[in-house]
Amino acid sequence: MLLTQEKHKEPQTERELFNSLMLQFVSDYSCFFVPMDLTIQGNQKNKKPLKGYGWSNLTDDKYKKDRARILKNNTDDKTQLQELNRLKWSYKAVNRTKQLNSIFELLTIAQKQGNQYYLKELNGWSRYLHNIDALSVIAGASNLIIFDCDTEGHNSGVIVSDDYQSVNTLKEWCIASGIDFNIFLNTLTVRTPSGGYHFIFRYIDRFKSVDTSIKKQIGFLKSIDLIAGHNVFIAPYSAKVHNGVDVQRYLPVKLSNQGNDFSFEYLEASTSTRLRLSVLPDKLEQAIIKKQEKPMQRLQVENTPKQFYTSTERQKQKASKILAKNLNNFSLAGNGTRHDALLKNVRNVFMFYQYLSDYPKEYILDMFRDKASQLGLSSSEIETPLRDAMKFGLSNQKTLN
Numbered sequence: 434m435l436l437t438q439e440k441h442k443e444p445q446t447e448r449e450l451f452n453s454l455m456l457q458f459v460s461d462y463s464c465f466f467v468p469m470d471l472t473i474q475g476n477q478k479n480k481k482p483l484k485g486y487g488w489s490n491l492t493d494d495k496y497k498k499d500r501a502r503i504l505k506n507n508t509d510d511k512t513q514l515q516e517l518n519r520l521k522w523s524y525k526a527v528n529r530t531k532q533l534n535s536i537f538e539l540l541t542i543a544q545k546q547g548n549q550y551y552l553k554e555l556n557g558w559s560r561y562l563h564n565i566d567a568l569s570v571i572a573g574a575s576n577l578i579i580f581d582c583d584t585e586g587h588n589s590g591v592i593v594s595d596d597y598q599s600v601n602t603l604k605e606w607c608i609a610s611g612i613d614f615n616i617f618l619n620t621l622t623v624r625t626p627s628g629g630y631h632f633i634f635r636y637i638d639r640f641k642s643v644d645t646s647i648k649k650q651i652g653f654l655k656s657i658d659l660i661a662g663h664n665v666f667i668a669p670y671s672a673k674v675h676n677g678v679d680v681q682r683y684l685p686v687k688l689s690n691q692g693n694d695f696s697f698e699y700l701e702a703s704t705s706t707r708l709r710l711s712v713l714p715d716k717l718e719q720a721i722i723k724k725q726e727k728p729m730q731r732l733q734v735e736n737t738p739k740q741f742y743t744s745t746e747r748q749k750q751k752a753s754k755i756l757a758k759n760l761n762n763f764s765l766a767g768n769g770t771r772h773d774a775l776l777k778n779v780r781n782v783f784m785f786y787q788y789l790s791d792y793p794k795e796y797i798l799d800m801f802r803d804k805a806s807q808l809g810l811s812s813s814e815i816e817t818p819l820r821d822a823m824k825f826g827l828s829n830q831k832t833l834n
Contacts, residue, residue, distance in 0.1 A: 448672075450702060451682060452563050455670035458708055460541045462635065465574035467530050467665065469567040471673040476768050481806040486533070487526030488571060489799060490663045496524045502791055506749065512757045519800070537562060567671035572660050578647060578713055578721075579660035580617070580632040596628050597695040599656035603632075604690070606654055610720040614690070620711035622688045624697060626673045626681035630688065631666060634713040646722050651816040658816075659721065669708060748833045752788035755781065756797065764804050771808050775801065775815070776822045783826025788833060798823065 459466045468483040482488055491499075503516045536558050543551035552559075572579060582599035607614040623631040653659040660666045673681045685708055686697040700706075759778035766774035779801055782789070789797070798819055805815045 448566070449563065450704070451670040451672065452566060453704060454702060455568060455668050456537075456562060457704070458669050459568060459570065460537070461707055462575060462577070462710065464570045464577070464668070465534055466537075466568040466570050466668060468533070468565045469569050469667070469671065471567045471667070471671065472677075473673065473675045475676070478809040478811070480809065480811045482526065482530075482569075483565070485526060486530045487523055488530070488569065488663075488665055489523050489527055489803070491523055491527045496520065499796065506753060506791055509750070509754070512753055515757065523803070533562075566674065568668040569665040569671075570668050572649075572664050572666060573662040576636040577666075577710075578634045578636070579664075579666045580653075581629065581658040581660055581666065582632070583629045583656045583658070584627055595695075599654075600630060600688075600695055601693070602654050603657060610724075612714075612717055612720055616711060616714055616717065618688055618690060621669070621708050622686055622697075623669050623683050624686045624699075625667070625683055630686075631683070633666075633710055634717075635710045636713060647718065648725060650725060651820070653721075653724070670702075748788045749791065751833050752785045755785055756789065756792070760800055760804060763801065764808070766808065771805070771810060772814065772818060775805055775810070775818050779819060779822035780826045780829075783823045784829055784831045785833060786827060787830055794823065 458464070467488045468486050470479045470481055470483050472479050499520055500517065503513060503520065506513070536555065539551065540555050540559060540562075542548075543555065570577065580603060582603060584596040584599070603617065604614045607617070617632045621633045623633065625631065647659070647661050649661045649664040650659040667683050669683055669685050671683045673683075675681070684702075685700040687700060688695065688697045700708075759781045763771075763774050763778040779798075782797060786794070801819060802815055805819075
């Protein structure tokens with residue numbers, strides 16, 4: 434599906450071809466997508482929504498509740514204004530993303546029906562979409578589950594070609610769980626620019642309006658993340674552009690395995706073919722849920738403060754200032770210090786969480802996530818330090834006078 438006004442127009446360049454195939458994928462599987470900036474300039478690595486778009490799970494009701502909570506808190510005017518502006522722009526970004534998805538849906542319908550009137554009216558949007566080089570897909574909203582297998586040097590930047598350690602770890606877990614590993618070899622597999630692999634499964638129809646028991650999990654297995662719920666993954670054919678010149682893409686492959694040996698070959702990039710996803714097998718689903726049960730229960734206990742206190746309004750004001758100060762400190766972190774700064778500032782905030790009970794934990798984490806993404810940290814560089822720092826802070830509560 435090319436979504437062009439001209440009925441038989443074919444892509445003329447490699448960029449046009451891959452961007453068309455990227456749009457074709459999100460169309461075929463009704464994905465909810467977010468335009469992305471994956472550019473790399475020198476040491477600055479971006480992996481964030483394009484300016485004006487957002488992926489936070491901010492519904493109308495949640496926006497109203499968060500706004501009311503901010504107005505209710507007796508913080509100083511400057512802090513309150515900063516929080517209101519941050520919330521407002523997040524809300525606008527989410528709504529703009531929803532609008533773009535709705536326009537894309539209209540385009541796909543017009544294309545299928547051959548409705549030339551709407552194709553002409555929306556032609557400007559079609560050109561705009563085709564000039565986006567990368568998309569992320571929200572897994573849960575798209576009824577997808579992804580096993581994200583990283584290479585050992587993923588975070589360090591030292592990439593070893595043909596690194597199948599995490600894939601082999603996945604195979605060993607399948608054998609131990611009584612699951613046929615071939616189900617992974619037969620679903621859509623995408624090779625990432627770092628040499629890792631995304632194994633993508635879809636839910637059958639019964640999950641469309643039902644919340645699955647499977648949760649996102651960083652470190653599901655060693656060097657393997659489970660992408661689900663409101664987690665995102667990069668869509669097939671998306672481009673990561675280095676210094677405006679070197680382009681690396683997330684490309685579909687056919688992965689093969691014999692004994693301990695793995696190999697891959699790239700699938701043909703053609704508008705006449707469709708990428709095929711396998712339905713998540715019941716046995717695999719149950720194995721995932723079983724593995725997640727204990728860690729998730731333990732995490733809930735560890736994330737609960739050991740003591741509860743009655744906070745005065747003055748203490749709440751002080752804690753709110755600590756939150757604002759640490760957010761600002763983290764936003765100023767330079768290259769090479771951002772990982773440590775994330776740990777330090779999140780710990781500092783959650784050490785005073787007994788006075789921040791008006792702020793849901795996930796709301797605070799989302800604020801740090803947004804800052805970290807803006808600083809160029811990837812999701813795998815954010816989630817584990819974020820959770821570890823929160824747990825440390827909650828277990829080491831400090832008092833305010």
